[in-house]
Amino acid sequence: MTSTLHTPVAEAVEPRPVAVAPLASLATSRVVPLRRPxxxxxxxxxxxxxxxxxxxxFSNPHWEWAKVPEWIFHKSxxxxxxxxxxxxxxxxxxxxxxxxVVALGRLSRNRFLKTISWGYVWLFxxxxxxxxxxxxxxxxxxxxxxxxxxxFGPQLAIPTISVDPLALGVIGLSLSEIAYSSEVVRSGIxxxxxxxxxxxxxxxxxxxxQFMRIVLPQALRSIVPSYVNQVIGLLKxxxxxxxxxxxxxxxxxxxLSSTYPTDIIPLLVVATLWYLALTSAISIVQYYVERYxxxxxxx
Amino acid sequence: xxxxxxxxxxxxxxxxNRVLRGIDLTVRKGxxxxxxxxxxxxxxxxxxxxxxxxxxxxxxxxxGEELIGVRVQNGRLKELREKEILRQRSRIGFVFQNFNLxxxxxxxxxxxxxxxxxGTPAAxxxxxxxxxxxxxxxxxxxxxxxxxxxxxxxxxxxxARALAFDPELILFDEPTSALDPELVGEVLGVIKSLAGSGRxxxxxxxxxxxAREVGDWVVFLDDGVIVEQGTPDEVIDHPxxxxxxDFLSKVL
Ligand SMILES: Nc1ncnc2c1ncn2[C@@H]1O[C@H](COP(=O)(O)OP(=O)(O)O)[C@@H](O)[C@H]1O
Ligand SMILES: [Mg+2]
Numbered sequence: 001m002t003s004t005l006h007t008p009v010a011e012a013v014e015p016r017p018v019a020v021a022p023l024a025s026l027a028t029s030r031v032v033p034l035r036r037p038x039x040x041x042x043x044x045x046x047x048x049x050x051x052x053x054x055x056x057x058f059s060n061p062h063w064e065w066a067k068v069p070e071w072i073f074h075k076s077x078x079x080x081x082x083x084x085x086x087x088x089x090x091x092x093x094x095x096x097x098x099x100x101v102v103a104l105g106r107l108s109r110n111r112f113l114k115t116i117s118w119g120y121v122w123l124f125x126x127x128x129x130x131x132x133x134x135x136x137x138x139x140x141x142x143x144x145x146x147x148x149x150x151x152f153g154p155q156l157a158i159p160t161i162s163v164d165p166l167a168l169g170v171i172g173l174s175l176s177e178i179a180y181s182s183e184v185v186r187s188g189i190x191x192x193x194x195x196x197x198x199x200x201x202x203x204x205x206x207x208x209x210q211f212m213r214i215v216l217p218q219a220l221r222s223i224v225p226s227y228v229n230q231v232i233g234l235l236k237x238x239x240x241x242x243x244x245x246x247x248x249x250x251x252x253x254x255x256l257s258s259t260y261p262t263d264i265i266p267l268l269v270v271a272t273l274w275y276l277a278l279t280s281a282i283s284i285v286q287y288y289v290e291r292y293x294x295x296x297x298x299x
Numbered sequence: 300x301x302x303x304x305x306x307x308x309x310x311x312x313x314x315x316n317r318v319l320r321g322i323d324l325t326v327r328k329g330x331x332x333x334x335x336x337x338x339x340x341x342x343x344x345x346x347x348x349x350x351x352x353x354x355x356x357x358x359x360x361x362x363g364e365e366l367i368g369v370r371v372q373n374g375r376l377k378e379l380r381e382k383e384i385l386r387q388r389s390r391i392g393f394v395f396q397n398f399n400l401x402x403x404x405x406x407x408x409x410x411x412x413x414x415x416x417x418g419t420p421a422a423x424x425x426x427x428x429x430x431x432x433x434x435x436x437x438x439x440x441x442x443x444x445x446x447x448x449x450x451x452x453x454x455x456x457x458x459a460r461a462l463a464f465d466p467e468l469i470l471f472d473e474p475t476s477a478l479d480p481e482l483v484g485e486v487l488g489v490i491k492s493l494a495g496s497g498r499x500x501x502x503x504x505x506x507x508x509x510a511r512e513v514g515d516w517v518v519f520l521d522d523g524v525i526v527e528q529g530t531p532d533e534v535i536d537h538p539x540x541x542x543x544x545d546f547l548s549k550v551l
Contacts, residue, residue, distance in 0.1 A: 199399035202352060203413035203460070204389025207381060213412070217403050296403045296444030 067266035071256075072273065080252030081274060087166065087238045087248065091173035092231045098174060099181030100216075106186055117182070124179035133172040133243040139163070169241040177234060184226040188219035220293045228286045232279055249274055303328040303468055303499035308358035309348055311341075318344050320523040321358065326501060326516070328467075331494045333510040333531075334503045336520035337546055342503045345520065346470050349501070350391045351384055362391060362468055389417060392461030392469035396476050398453045400445040400460070406432065407441035410460045417464075431459040435489050451482030455489055462493075469493065471502040487513075505550050511535055519543045 057063060071077060105117030124132070135142075140161040147157025192215050200210040239250035247255060253271045257264040304326040311319040318341045326332050336342050347353040349360050351368030359376060360367040368384050369376040379387075400409050410428040415421055432441055435455035445453050454474055461469055471490065475483040487509050494500055494513055504510065510517055510531055517534040519526045521542050527534055538544045 193399075195395060195397055195399040196401065198352060199393075199395065199401070201385070202350060202388055202391075202393040202395075203416075203463075204385040204387075205413055205416045206385060209416050213416070214401055218401075293403070296405075296446060298446070 062265060063269065064263070064266045065269075067263055068269050068273075071263065071266055071270045074256075074270075076252045076256060077249065077270060077274070080247055080249040081278075083166075083241070083246060083251075084235060084238050084248040084278070087169055087173060087241060087246075088231065088235045090170045091177055091234055091238075094170065094174040095177035095181045095230075095234075096185075096227065098178035099185045102178055102182035103185035103189060104211075106182065107189060121179045121182055124176050127176075129172065129176045129237060130240055130243060132176055133169070133240055136168045136172045137244045139168070165241075165244050165246050169238075169244045169246050172244065173234060173237065173241075177230065181227060181230055184223055184230065185219070187226075188221075188223035189215060191222045192218045217293065221290075221297065224286065224290050224293060228282060232282060235278055235282070236275070301328045302326070302361075303330075303363065304349060304501070305361040306345075306349070306358070307360075309345060309355050309360070310357035311344055311348065311353065311355050318523050319348070319355070322520075322523070322525055324518065324525065324528075326499060328499055329495065329497045330515040331500045331502065331513050332516045332518060333514035334501065334518045334520055335505070335507075335510065335534075335546065335550075340520045341523045342520055343472050346472050346501065346503055349468075349470055350388050350393055352388075352393070354378070362387075389413060389464050390466050390468075392458075392464075392466040394454070394457050394461050394469065394471045394474050396473040398445070398450075398457045398477070400453055400457055402445050404444075405441065406437065406443050406445065406448070406456050409445065409456055410463060413460070414463050427463065428459075431462050432456070434462070435459045436485075449482060450478045451485045454478065454486045458486075458489055458493075467497065468499045468501070471500065471504070473503050473505070475504065475506060507535060507547070507551055519546065521546070 058065075102117045102120055105113040106121070108114055108117075139146075140159075143160055145157045145159045147155050149155030149157075196214055196218065197210065200214045205214070236250075238248045241248055242251045242254075250271055253267045257267045260267070302325055304324070306322055306324040309319045309322040309324075311317075322341075322345060324345075334342050334345070344353055348355050349362065349367065351360075354368065359369060365387065366376075367387055369378055371377075378384075401412065404412060407425065407428045410431055411419075411421070411424040414424040414427060419427070429438075429441065432438060435458055437452060437455055437459070440448065440452065440456075445456065448456070454477075458474075474490065475486050478486065483506065487506065490500065490502065491509075491513050502509075502514075514531045516528065517531050518528040519534055519538070519540075519542075526540050526542050527538065533539075534543065535547065538547060
């Protein structure tokens with residue numbers, strides 16, 4: 001009785017026969033990775049295209065490589081680079097500090113500061129940089145002098161016509177850049193764990209030091225990569241300074257190519273090479289800065 | 300016996316969630332008080348109110364005869380200036396469940412940060428830091444970063460950090476809840492070593508064995524009110540209230 005009842009159940013549960021013996025002999029063999037023929041084909045196609053293009057760089061005479069060395073350290077080009085670097089460096093520093101201030105405004109508990117900073121970001125993210133620069137260039141027409149003072153009381157004013165073009169340019173770049181960098185800084189600050197603020201408060205560390213020593217260094221881990229992006233953008237955006245009558249690297253290349261129309265291609269090559277070099281230099285600095293702010297982050 | 304902490308009518312709501320419903324509690328100087336209670340009962344909020352990390356809606360806290368976070372003006376309680384509150388906090392140690400060490404600073408820098416911030420000369424602060432690290436059994440780790448240590452070691456660093464101003468009162472919010480079971484003992488050992496010598500400890504924990512062994516007084520909190528309090532023998536071994544009994548049957 002029992003055995004007749006159990007037999008079918010036992011049969012159903014019994015595992016299917018497996019070839020145990022051949023499997024056991026494979027236990028020590030290496031697993032063959034999956035082949036990916038698609039990747040090989042893609043690699044091949046890209047390689048062929050690259051080699052083709054590489055060939056044209058030398059076989060196509062219109063590149064006029066011989067003229068590149070003549071231009072690359074030309075006085076005007078170097079002057080342009082000087083301006084690019086100067087404007088970028090000043091605007092980068094100003095817009096970082098300004099970005100921190102606006103970000104703190106947006107994160108503040110004070111309703112007024114919050115609204116003002118939000119409004120700033122809204123305005124300067126909306127208006128194109130080119131427009132801001134043209135506005136600034138025309139400032140003497142709009143406000144012949146600017147200053148501050150007690151409303152309807154004594155004023156301290158300077159004539160706008162006397163403002164240095166570089167100062168105007170840097171102000172324009174920074175006004176726009178602060179709007180972006182403040183968002184980068186704000187997201188960095190938000191990425192720091194709430195417990196860090198709490199621990200700093202519980203230890204009685206003063207407010208400014210809480211920010212400078214505990215929160216900001218941790219926020220910088222995520223700020224730096226995005227901020228470097230911004231700075232590289234700034235490097236190229238400085239070509240818009242032509243609208244305040246300043247010629248940066250690209251501005252000089254444009255001017256030279258209208259004077260020497262036969263050298264347009266080598267001049268563009270020169271500009272490309274310089275931008276590559278400058279961006280590479282920034283990337284190297286980025287590597288070290290990131291490494292510094294990553295201390296303690298890994299086990 | 301003198302009083303270390305007095306809490307009067309502590310009341311706090313988050314939106315319409317009434318988290319503390321008028322808590323009165325007196326903690327005697329030099330004792331270890333253990334706060335027990337289910338999750339969400341308001342234990343952390345009460346503990347944080349003691350050093351004004353949480354502002355009370357009503358009621359007040361007195362630590363060592365000083366009102367915390369507020370002063371009396373024209374018959375009302377007014378919040379103190381930030382600087383004053385920070386000064387008060389620096390004299391109350393606080394140890395968090397998640398350690399909250401500063402990950403970008405070395406172990407020694409974690410301990411010396413607050414003393415240096417409040418004016419201790421750097422060399423003196425380092426001296427003090429090394430003494431405190433030795434006290435929690437971490438002499439050889441001062442140059443390491445927090446993430447290079449085990450959870451138990453990190454919490455010991457956090458305790459050393461809380462000791463920087465030699466506080467008379469130390470608050471612990473579930474100091475062992477984030478630890479692997481085998482690391483709980485080393486942290487409880489350090490806490491136990493801090494008891495006595497006039498120092499007052501208030502510990503929120505689910506470690507009933509620790510409460511029984513080290514606790515002088517046990518407080519059972521549920522739903523924002525103190526359901527019962529007494530010696531460990533009274534509250535843990537002979538609880539009078541149904542809610543206490545239910546809670547203990549779950550954690551024991
Ligand atoms: N900052 C806050 N904002 C809103 N609600 C909170 C906040 N902090 C705590 N609470 C709520 O208060 C209640 C008690 O929390 P807590 O004191 O942390 O409890 P416990 O520590 O006993 O687990 C919970 O319901 C929690 O969700
Ligand atoms: Mg809690």
